[in-house]
Structures are given as structure tokens and as C-alpha cells.
Amino acid sequence: MDELSSANPSKMVIPVFDGEIDAYWWVFCTEKYFKHWRTPERLKMIVAGLAMRGPALIWWLRWYPLHSSVNWDAFTSI
Numbered sequence: 001m002d003e004l005s006s007a008n009p010s011k012m013v014i015p016v017f018d019g020e021i022d023a024y025w026w027v028f029c030t031e032k033y034f035k036h037w038r039t040p041e042r043l044k045m046i047v048a049g050l051a052m053r054g055p056a057l058i059w060w061l062r063w064y065p066l067h068s069s070v071n072w073d074a075f076t077s078i
Contacts, residue, residue: 012036014047018054027076034072044072 014033017026030051034044045064052060070078 014051017052017056019056
């Protein structure tokens with residue numbers, strides 16, 4: 001059973017992305033999280049950044065301030 005199991009929807013969490021796991025899988029899981037919690041578009045990028053650690057977080061802290069107008073859909077297609 002993965003972290004996004006519907007067995008207990010109140011515990012649905014975004015898996016931590018550290019750059020080691022498959023980015024496509026992480027995006028898929030993150031989108032399931034957004035749908036479940038009805039995350040507003042304006043918060044998706046912030047929430048995604050909170051789920052990053054290690055090298056991915058270092059990259060995010062450099063990338064996001066320069067691209068803060070990018071929305072989740074554009075980010076996931078980049």
C-alpha cells in the first residue's frame with residue numbers, strides 16, 4: 001500500500017521528492033493529493049515546494065523565485 005492509499009483518506013500526503021524517485025510518479029501522486037484535498041491553483045506550487053527535500057529542494061529554492069508566475073500545469077509540463 002502506498003502513501004496515497006484511499007484506506008485512510010485523512011492521512012493522504014504528498015510523498016517527499018528528493019530527486020531520487022521518478023519525477024513523473026511524484027507528479028502523479030501530487031496531483032492525486034491536490035484533487036483529494038481540493039487544493040486551490042494558487043497554492044499548488046507552494047504546497048509542492050514544501051514536499052521537496054535534499055537536492056530537489058536546493059534546486060527549487062533557486063528556480064522558484066525566478067519563475068514564481070508559473071502555475072502547476074505549466075511546471076509539470078516543463
